[in-house]
Structure formats: C-alpha cells, structure tokens
Amino acid sequence: MKQIIFLFFILFIAACKQNGTPKNTDPSNLSPTTVNPTNPTGAETAAGQTEVVAIFKDVQVYAGSNRFVFENPNGKQINVDVPHTSTDAPIKMPKNLTQPRKDGPLGPNPQMLGKRFRLIYHNDYKHVAEILPEL
Secondary structure: OOHHHHHHHHHHHHHHOOOOOOOOOHHHOOOEEEEEEEEOOOEEOEEEEEEEEEEEEEEEOOOOOEEEEEEEOOOOOOEEEEOOHHHOOOOEOHHEEEEEEEEEOOOOOOOOOOOOOEEEEEOOOOOOOEEEOOO
C-alpha cells in the first residue's frame, strides 16, 4: 500500500512540475486581469516600453483608485488601476476619460467609450506609463 501511495505522490509531483518556460507567454491571451498584457505584435516604443492599442470600455470608481477597463484586439479585458494617491510616478492620461455624475461617483465619459487608445507599458508588463488617444 505504501508503494502505491508513493507512486501516486511521484506522479502528482511530476504532473505539477513545469519544464522550462510556459509555451504561451503572451499575456494578451489571459482572462480579465490587472496584470497588464502586451500587444500581440509587441510594438516597441521608447526604450523599455511596449505599446498596446485597446478600446476604452468603462471606468470603475473605488475608495482608493479608479479602474479603467479596456479591451485588447483579442477581445480580452485589460484593467488599468490608477490609485488616487501614489508614491509611484503618475500615469499620463487624458483627463476627459471620466466625467461627474449627478447621482454618484465619477463615470465614463460617453464620448470616450468605444474609442481606441494606446496603452504604453514599461517592459515589466505590470505598470502603465501612459494612456494616449490613438492617432
């Protein structure tokens, strides 16, 4: 019996072990996430940055941050969290992505919904440096 349990344990460990790097490391194929994905084309901009073109879908307001929701060309959701106060460098972005509501917190500017924006990421793919309108 001990041999069978040991065999299952070894098979379990072998099944869980990853050999090398994952085959698909393109984060643009991930589910909705706040870890910012790369552009499938990997368009390089300035040194240490990558650009993604995405469609603005929504803004969600929380006590400590705003979440700007975009959709990449693959149809996957990209969440960009912008804290209200931060020790990090601020994200450069248009001020008209949001607008006040009469009955609550900020909401998305209807004129900006569905527009394409360029998200400029640092090459760590976790930090957005800029959100710019697509030219």
